[in-house]
Amino acid sequence: MSELARILLVEDDPRDVELTLTALGEYNLANEVVVTRDGEKALDYLYCRGEFSARSNDNPAVMLLDLKLPKVDGLQVLQQIKSDERLKLIPVVVLTSSREEKDMVRSYKLGVNAYVVKPVDFHEFVNAIKELGVFWAVINEPPPGSVKKAP
Amino acid sequence: MTIHLAERPTGAAAKRSLARWNLELRRGSPAIRYGLSVVCVAVALGGALVSQYYGALDVELPLFDMAVVVATWYAGVGPSVLAVVLSALCYNYFFTEPFYSFEVSNEDLPRFFLFIASAAIVAWFVAVRRRIESDLRHARDNLQVELEQRKRREDEIRQLNNELARRASELETSNKELESFAYSVSHDLRAPLRHVVGYSELLQRQASSLLDEKSRRFMQTILESAKRMGNLIDDLLEFSRIGRAETKNTLVSPDPLVKDVVAEIGQDTTGRDIVWKIHHLPVCYSDRSMLRLVIFNLLSNAVKFTRMRAQAEIEIGCVDGENEVEVFVRDNGAGFDMQYVDKLFGVFQRLHLPEEFEGTGIGLATVRRIIHRHGGEVRAEGIVDHGATFYFSLPKAQDAAERTANTL
Numbered sequence: 001m002s003e004l005a006r007i008l009l010v011e012d013d014p015r016d017v018e019l020t021l022t023a024l025g026e027y028n029l030a031n032e033v034v035v036t037r038d039g040e041k042a043l044d045y046l047y048c049r050g051e052f053s054a055r056s057n058d059n060p061a062v063m064l065l066d067l068k069l070p071k072v073d074g075l076q077v078l079q080q081i082k083s084d085e086r087l088k089l090i091p092v093v094v095l096t097s098s099r100e101e102k103d104m105v106r107s108y109k110l111g112v113n114a115y116v117v118k119p120v121d122f123h124e125f126v127n128a129i130k131e132l133g134v135f136w137a138v139i140n141e142p143p144p145g146s147v148k149k150a151p
Numbered sequence: 152m153t154i155h156l157a158e159r160p161t162g163a164a165a166k167r168s169l170a171r172w173n174l175e176l177r178r179g180s181p182a183i184r185y186g187l188s189v190v191c192v193a194v195a196l197g198g199a200l201v202s203q204y205y206g207a208l209d210v211e212l213p214l215f216d217m218a219v220v221v222a223t224w225y226a227g228v229g230p231s232v233l234a235v236v237l238s239a240l241c242y243n244y245f246f247t248e249p250f251y252s253f254e255v256s257n258e259d260l261p262r263f264f265l266f267i268a269s270a271a272i273v274a275w276f277v278a279v280r281r282r283i284e285s286d287l288r289h290a291r292d293n294l295q296v297e298l299e300q301r302k303r304r305e306d307e308i309r310q311l312n313n314e315l316a317r318r319a320s321e322l323e324t325s326n327k328e329l330e331s332f333a334y335s336v337s338h339d340l341r342a343p344l345r346h347v348v349g350y351s352e353l354l355q356r357q358a359s360s361l362l363d364e365k366s367r368r369f370m371q372t373i374l375e376s377a378k379r380m381g382n383l384i385d386d387l388l389e390f391s392r393i394g395r396a397e398t399k400n401t402l403v404s405p406d407p408l409v410k411d412v413v414a415e416i417g418q419d420t421t422g423r424d425i426v427w428k429i430h431h432l433p434v435c436y437s438d439r440s441m442l443r444l445v446i447f448n449l450l451s452n453a454v455k456f457t458r459m460r461a462q463a464e465i466e467i468g469c470v471d472g473e474n475e476v477e478v479f480v481r482d483n484g485a486g487f488d489m490q491y492v493d494k495l496f497g498v499f500q501r502l503h504l505p506e507e508f509e510g511t512g513i514g515l516a517t518v519r520r521i522i523h524r525h526g527g528e529v530r531a532e533g534i535v536d537h538g539a540t541f542y543f544s545l546p547k548a549q550d551a552a553e554r555t556a557n558t559l
Contacts, residue, residue, distance in 0.1 A: 120381030
């Protein structure tokens with residue numbers, strides 16, 4: 001599964017993970033997702049370090065990034081990615097509870113590709129996730145070096 | 152005059168204590184002052200007699216003059232006159248011919264008058280000099296007192312300044328705490344709420360067919376309550392954001408804003424008959440987006456509370472005052488009881504049941520907060536079932552800069 005993962009979801013809350021996966025599952029995208037639970041693991045995944053040292057070196061087609069994460073927080077992960085020649089090609093979507101303007105401004109300054117506030121309403125949440133997943137993993141042509149779509 | 156002096160150099164202190172003794176003597180009892188005068192003259196007389204005995208002649212004039220000087224300087228005008236008179240008598244008795252009588256021979260008469268004149272002139276000069284001295288001392292003492300008062304005031308000001316600085320830093324800390332509180336509310340409170348909604352939806356989806364009507368209603372209530380809480384949190388965050396956000400005040404013409412807001416509200420009111428009466432509003436000095444929010448909140452309230460009218464009438468206009476512009480929004484809707492007017496602008500305060508009119512009760516609180524930050528005031532008038540009028544004032548463009556500077 002992780003070999004084919006085109007969506008990297010970085011989210012610490014297991015319930016949010018489940019709800020996101022459920023939403024993506026409605027559009028058959030759940031098996032394209034690899035989940036890391038903190039910023040450090042996310043960077044391990046991207047750099048193929050630690051437990052991910054065996055995976056192929058391709059970038060995910062999109063990264064869904066929460067901002068409030070244990071150890072390395074979302075903005076730090078974003079900064080790290082966008083300052084790395086190879087990783088900065090990855091489209092990053094911040095998916096967060098925070099409607100705070102300063103988070104939004106900092107994310108955009110760091111070069112985020114989209115900023116999505118998780119809606120409280122579940123239908124809206126499902127719709128948002130669906131559209132994100134479909135757009136970035138299906139419609140959008142990912143940059144070179146990304147995991148290819150399963151045939 | 153009592154002056155408490157702080158530490159001073161000892162030389163100056165000695166000089167000062169002598170001066171004080173001087174002053175005190177001049178104010179002292181007449182007995183002492185006149186006594187001093189008599190003693191001075193007696194000492195001068197003694198000196199003159201002793202000198203005469205040893206053959207030193209004509210020293211009595213300077214000696215008596217000295218006695219007059221001392222008496223005038225230390226004891227004042229009355230003793231001075233006494234000293235002159237006593238000196239004259241002594242001189243007459245002991246030193247003019249015939250000796251030991253108060254008569255004066257013709258050839259000694261000029262000497263005698265010269266003596267009196269010199270004593271009077273010396274007394275006169277010393278008295279004048281003494282007055283100047285005492286005026287100067289008086290002025291200096293006043294200056295000293297003033298200086299000390301100023302120093303005390305400066306100390307007080309410095310103390311108040313320190314206090315102010317401390318308060319300011321406390322305020323800054325508590326503002327920062329508030330900010331981080333709002334931030335974590337925004338992050339952490341919303342997440343579990345989203346889970347409540349999400350999982351309830353999932354449960355509803357999975358188990359809907361198994362549930363009876365009552366259970367489905369329970370489920371629906373859970374969902375609605377959670378969404379309502381979401382709205383409350385969003386509104387509260389928005390409200391706190393307005394308190395923290397920096398205002399960028401510029402000259403704003405409210406007319407396009409009103410037009411814009413009416414157009415936006417118009418999209419949600421299709422099918423309703425609303426008569427808009429929109430008057431021209433003067434340019435004011437304010438933050439454009441905040442002013443827009445004020446207009447939006449008031450107009451959307453007016454639209455909301457006129458829902459039950461076949462024809463709603465909403466009017467926006469202004470009363471042009473001397474220093475400020477008072478804008479009003481009037482409607483013919485549900486109105487309110489003036490008894491509760493104070494509650495109207497409170498956070499989460501509502502005067503209607505949620506079944507009658509939806510809303511969280513933050514709109515007018517936001518209006519008030521924004522207007523206060525602009526240095527203006529809000530008020531409202533209403534009659535139940537006859538409509539309401541909301542007023543807000545904004546400083547006029549010309550004197551707005553200083554007023555907002557004071558209130559921000």
